[in-house]
Amino acid sequence: MSKHLTPSVAGLTLFAFFALTAPLPGMAQVPTFSPLAPTTVTNPPPDLPYTLGAGDRVGVTIFDVPEYTGEYQVLVDGTLNLPVAGSIVVKGLSINEASERISQRYAPFVRRPLVTLTLIDARPLKIAVGGEVNRPGSYNVTLNEGQQFPSVTEVIQVAGGITRSADVRNVQIRRLTNLATRQRYTVNLWQLLQNGDLSQDVTLRDGDEIFIPTTTGIDLVESRQLATASFSAEAVKPIKVAVVGEVVRPGPYTVTAATSGAATADSASGSNRNVGGGSSTEPPTVTQAIQVAGGITQSADIRNVEVRRTTRDGSEQVIVVNLWDLLQEGNLAEDVILQQGDTIRVPEAETLTASEATELASASFSAAIINVNVVGEVQRAGRVSIAANSPLNQALLAAGGFDNRRARKSSVELIRLQPNGTVQKREIEVDFTADVNDQSNPPLRPNDVIIVRRSGFTRVTDTLGTIVSPVSNVFSILRFLGF
Structure with a gap:
């Protein structure tokens, strides 16, 4: 069956520890809670059996004593309230250890009691995830019947996967081993990816804390490999x-x-x-x-x-x-x-x-089309669209080429607005046979302006036309008036 994992209402939490109540006869009173001792570092955490806690539902069967047999829930103080035996502390005990303790408590009432304890419904496990994951916080992991403990990579997945800055070689797991010590373990998930080393994907217990540190340097090749890992972030998420x-x-x-x-x-x-x-x-x-x-x-x-x-x-x-x-x-x-x-x-x-x-x-990440202006003596003057980094000759051809009667074909003027706000002007000799080069056929940039000037003969004829035109207009008026 699949695990049901939902974020708890709280963020990263300090895990509460309930005082053990109703000790066995002759047992010393449990000391009051004290701050956690400094952590230690070892590799990797041991595979511990399931330990009981508040919220677990268990079945207690006492051989040949059906009236004491039944289903019971571990109370918030970590105890089981059983017939005749009363309140028995089971918090933090494995199934076998709890069976032994229950047998001891029934010994005064039942001759050689044979107690069988089974876990019917496991409580949700609370696990915290911090560091380089996409959704850090605390999560509740619900275990269904017959299900194994969640692994490190499974919980990281639930927390949105690792970020691109995660150091997967030094994933830390902090576990409370008793009321005064929190043990810190380190696992290397890179070994899991490279060598299939399942010993690194350890199973977690209630109250465990996972911390994924930030890598000191990003290896580009490793980064792409990590992106395909099962515990990485979703690939298609925007x-x-x-x-x-x-x-x-x-x-x-x-x-x-x-x-x-x-x-x-x-x-x-x-x-x-x-x-x-x-x-x-x-x-x-x-x-x-x-x-x-x-x-x-x-x-x-x-x-x-x-x-x-x-x-x-x-x-x-x-x-x-x-x-x-x-x-x-x-x-x-x-x-x-x-x-x-x-x-x-x-x-x-x-x-x-x-x-x-x-x-x-030609690169896929280059601008596909740019616009430049070609003005003056060409067939189709105005704004033209050309492929990015096209040379000057390409823009002239896109504008229909020179006007054969009026254009100066030897050179054109290129005007370019520089990023610093200044304007650059260049006179460029036109050579339609030249390859792309900075001198005679430079690549263009958006909004470049190419000016095609008039030829010398055209300038002269245009000037004469300007002078002669008023005289021609006078003769036309005189003819109209009958002179």
Whole structure:
């Protein structure tokens, strides 16, 4: 049967310990509660038998004494109230230990009592989970009949799975062993993933506390492997991230990877974008977030993309991502898996060669289309749409090419608004046979303006036309008046 696990009303709790009442004759009174002694570290916790506690329902059978046989519940003070024997403390005892204690209490009333104790309905176990999980807190674990204790990974799953900053090699389990000592154990869930070492996925007991520390450094390869673990966060759950820097539409986005190579985003304005198709269960990545932000601009430095992440302890981790290595070597580890609250910053490149700009234009996370303006002596002057990082020649052709009668075909003027607000003007010699290069056929950026000037002959004829036109108009008026 499946476990029913629900968050308790309280958050991370201190576990209450009830005083043992009604001691056996001759037994010393239980000492009052004192603060827990310092914890110790060992590996891993022992596999202890089930111990009774308040809320357990048990069956007590005394051989050949049916009038004393029945079902009883362990009371809130940890005792069983049995016929004739009265109140018997069973809190913290295993089934066998409780049977022995009940037999001792019935010895004065029954000759050689044979007591059988069975667990009919187990109480909910309270387990706390803290650190690098998505929903830290305390949880109630209900065990059905014949069910085993929950394991560490099962409870982590219920707590929403580990975050991307979790140190799974040093998962801590704190367990109260008596009224004065809390023992701390360490398990290595990485060994479970790599070697199938089930001894690391230990079973938990009532009152156990799990703490997953923050890793001191994120290994990109291990991070992708952890993302597929059964105790990781749900892959298709949407997350909210921010994308800033050299992208077309910086801002906050809600990103999900419900489809292969795709991402859906709801920006602050409520607009949606869907990229790609096919099915996948992989979580959102850096390139998917950049896609939904419109893609990188032509001045992006993809070798030093930063993912800024706030951990559960309040510190910030900065992961430097080299997307150029992803393009050149196919290194998927550089396409970092994101989590809720991440900020992706794409810096501006100090230098970018024409060949690199052309290669970036074909990347899946680059802007697909840019708009530039071509004005002057072309067939279709105005705003034209071209593929990102297209060269100057491509924009001229998109505008229908030169006006053969009027255009100066030797050179054009390129006007570009720089990120710092200044305007750059360049005179570029046109060579339609040239490959992409910074001198004669540079790659364009959004909102570049290309001015095609008039040829010398056209300027002269246009000037003469301006001079002659008024004289022609006078002769036309005189003819009209009959002179």
